[in-house]
Amino acid sequence: MIERLDAFMARANAAYYATRDPFADFTTAPEISQVFGELLGLWAAVMWQSMGAPDPLILAEAGPGRGTLMADALRAIRRTMPAFAAALRLHLVETSPRLRAVQADRLPGAIWHDRIDDLPAGPLVLLANEFLDALPIRQHVRRDNGWTERHVADGAFLEQPADAPSRAAGRPIAEGEVIETCPAATELVANLGARLAAQGGAALFLDYGPARSAPGDSLQALAAGRPCDPLVPPGTADLTAHVDFQALAEAAGPAAVHGPRAQGLFLAELGLFQRTGRLAETLPPARAAALIASAQRLAEPDRMGRLFKAIALCHPDLPTPPGFAA
Numbered sequence: 087m088i089e090r091l092d093a094f095m096a097r098a099n100a101a102y103y104a105t106r107d108p109f110a111d112f113t114t115a116p117e118i119s120q121v122f123g124e125l126l127g128l129w130a131a132v133m134w135q136s137m138g139a140p141d142p143l144i145l146a147e148a149g150p151g152r153g154t155l156m157a158d159a160l161r162a163i164r165r166t167m168p169a170f171a172a173a174l175r176l177h178l179v180e181t182s183p184r185l186r187a188v189q190a191d192r193l194p195g196a197i198w199h200d201r202i203d204d205l206p207a208g209p210l211v212l213l214a215n216e217f218l219d220a221l222p223i224r225q226h227v228r229r230d231n232g233w234t235e236r237h238v239a240d241g242a243f244l245e246q247p248a249d250a251p252s253r254a255a256g257r258p259i260a261e262g263e264v265i266e267t268c269p270a271a272t273e274l275v276a277n278l279g280a281r282l283a284a285q286g287g288a289a290l291f292l293d294y295g296p297a298r299s300a301p302g303d304s305l306q307a308l309a310a311g312r313p314c315d316p317l318v319p320p321g322t323a324d325l326t327a328h329v330d331f332q333a334l335a336e337a338a339g340p341a342a343v344h345g346p347r348a349q350g351l352f353l354a355e356l357g358l359f360q361r362t363g364r365l366a367e368t369l370p371p372a373r374a375a376a377l378i379a380s381a382q383r384l385a386e387p388d389r390m391g392r393l394f395k396a397i398a399l400c401h402p403d404l405p406t407p408p409g410f411a412a
């Protein structure tokens with residue numbers, strides 16, 4: 087069988103998320119500190135207020151994993167803004183039946199969908215952490231005599247002649263260089279941008295990748311916590327690629343785009359260290375020290391603070407969202 091890379095990656099990740107506990111292989115921001123989800127809950131609450139406090143409001147998360155982010159967000163929302171807690175309707179976008187069951191335990195009352203496009207109409211606040219990096223990518227390779235596109239056959243890459251990739255236009259690309267595109271992500275953002283501009287709301291994506299499009303092969307795979315060959319049999323490794331934030335921003339259409347902004351700066355502006363400090367005061371010393379260390383891991387530039395970035399899409403009439411001011 088010869089499969090285009092994006093078809094292989096879609097199949098590999100569907101099998102992986104359906105059968106494995108992904109969190110045995112990698113740790114994500116909400117699993118590192120409860121403050122991450124709490125701050126995103128407060129971000130959603132501020133957006134709801136600046137939208138004029140619509141009731142009902144669709145609060146959605148894409149790719150909720152273990153449900154930790156949303157559980158932390160809802161706890162913070164209930165404590166600080168009960169009116170928002172009463173107005174929100176919780177919707178989750180998740181394809182893995184296994185993870186849906188885990189999420190159901192932690193997030194009673196949620197409604198599930200397979201795709202963001204399936205969310206019901208109306209004012210929306212959408213959150214997503216490390217969702218876009220799991221979406222399938224295409225890879226074009228510049229060759230002396232034209233372009234090829236990477237396919238997968240029997241566990242090995244196979245290049246087949248192809249048209250130039252949509253995003254390489256007009257730029258000189260050296261022989262052997264790889265151009266990645268993620269049609270699933272750009273289509274999703276285009277639909278979401280149109281929807282937010284028409285029906286109101288905001289979406290916040292946190293993920294890792296460069297702020298500006300650049301050539302390069304960023305496909306990576308993790309199995310049992312270690313990097314491995316991405317072409318191992320589908321279901322045995324988690325496949326991800328860098329998110330091209332410039333491509334997303336250009337796809338957003340009529341929605342206003344804020345960022346991308348480095349995660350460390352974004353979280354610091356939302357009060358990561360103040361909230362962490364207050365919480366640490368209530369904990370025994372060893373747990374307090376661990377909580378402070380986890381905040382540093384999320385924010386320090388040489389750890390998760392710079393490669394990870396936040397980008398927001400908003401209805402054009404909304405003010406600049408928290409975290410994107412400076």
Ligand code: SAH
Binds near residue numbers: 108115116150180214
């Ligand atoms: N946001 C969580 C989990 C990240 S892992 C966290 O930060 O911990 C990626 C999540 O996206 C998983 O829940 C996975 O099942 C889901 N997912 C991956 N591809 C998807 C797709 N195409 N559609 C819907 N959900 C998807």
